[in-house]
Amino acid sequence: MGFDLVSLATILALIIIGIATLTYFVPINLWITAIFSGVRVGLLDLVFMRIRKVPPRIIVESLITSTKAGLNLTSSDLETHYLAGGHVPSVIKALISADKANIKLTFKQAAAIDLAGRNVFDAVQMSVNPKVINTPPVAAVAQDGIQLIAKARVTVRANIEQLVGGAGEETILARVGEGIVTSIGSSQSHKDVLENPDKISKLVLSKGLDSGTAFEILSIDIADIDVGENVGAKLQIDQASADLKVAEAKAEERRAMAVAVEQEMKAKSQAARAKVIESESEVPLAMAEALRSGKIGILDYYKLQNLQADTEMREAIANPMGVKKPESPK
Known part of the structure; x- marks a missing residue:
């Protein structure tokens, strides 16, 4: 069972x-x-x-x-x-x-x-339902040197025929940012951009930025524009500072050259003095040799001594304060 x-x-x-x-x-x-x-x-x-x-x-x-x-x-x-x-x-x-x-x-x-x-x-x-893409802040400099920071809103809709192989949102944002920089950079003054921000939209929209992408751009609207730094003035200040440093370097170079020339002249002067002292040291020896060999007599020697004493006395009378005359360069 x-x-x-x-x-x-x-x-x-x-x-x-x-x-x-x-x-x-x-x-x-x-x-x-x-x-x-x-x-x-x-x-x-x-x-x-x-x-x-x-x-x-x-x-x-x-x-x-x-x-x-x-x-x-x-x-x-x-x-x-x-x-x-x-x-x-x-x-x-x-x-x-x-x-x-x-x-x-x-x-x-x-x-x-x-x-x-x-x-x-x-x-x-x-x-x-088209999608709105907000661009990150885009900084650009007008021709007067003033920096502007712009934000844009890009309204796009999907392009069905380009969805396969078409570029995405990153390409749209990059192209719009490039167009904003070009538009601001071609403006004579930042005031023109602030007064007519729609010029940026029209210029960027006319470039056909949606070519080869998966989207069709319907509109580009400038949401905000802020004034940034005075880049032109900053560049001028940096250039002036660089020029000043170059001028100081050249002046220091000329001073160093002058010091080197002065040192060279002093060295030559000292060498000349050494030669004079050396020559003067040979005078007593030459006179002693002349006395021994009978080429000069005692009277001649005394005459030379008197002549030297007269020369020193005249120099003392002509320069009572003892001021030294400048030496002529050798």
Whole structure:
């Protein structure tokens, strides 16, 4: 009796497992729901979706939604997009939103945008409701040297045809910032920019900055302009300081040259004096030699002594204060 109960329990367990497995691979409830919703999906197609690891519920529910919205899609299209790594419900929502807004968007375009990593539903929403992008503060200098700091608001909407391969918001911000710098830099005075900030908007908008991007620029509005530093005056001060340092360096160079020349002249003068002293030291020796050799006599020697004494006396009378005469350069 116990054996019979165990066998019966095993058989019941196997039957339950078999039913669960059959229900999993053959989603009859989902097939019935699709039939009553007007969607033609074969029961074997649902089984093959399970085998290919494609969730039948996502495909069927997306088909029901698209069919009710009047879109002509097939389960093969949705299954292919899912296997490619796409987000099927997002694509269906985007197609329905674009259809209601009279925006031309095909399934291939929506699938390509989704596979490119962009949120296709948000892109369609941005086409209907344009987005405002605030630029960071952009600093530029007018021709009078005054710095201006501007902030702009860029109103854009998604360009469906350029979403695949088009540049993003960073490119828009960079181009708008470059246009603001160019516009302010070409102004004669910062006052002209402050009086007519719309000139910046018109100039930047006329450059076609949305070319090659995933957006279409609708307007560029200058939100705020602040006056910054007087860059021109600062540059002039820096230039004057640099010129002063150059002049001081040149003056120091000339002073050093003058000191070197003076030292050289003193060295030459000392060398000349040394030669004179050396020559004078040889005079007594020469006189002694002349006396020994009999070339001069004692009387001649005394005459030379008297002549030297007379010369020194005349110099003393001519210069009683003892002021030294400047020496002539040798």
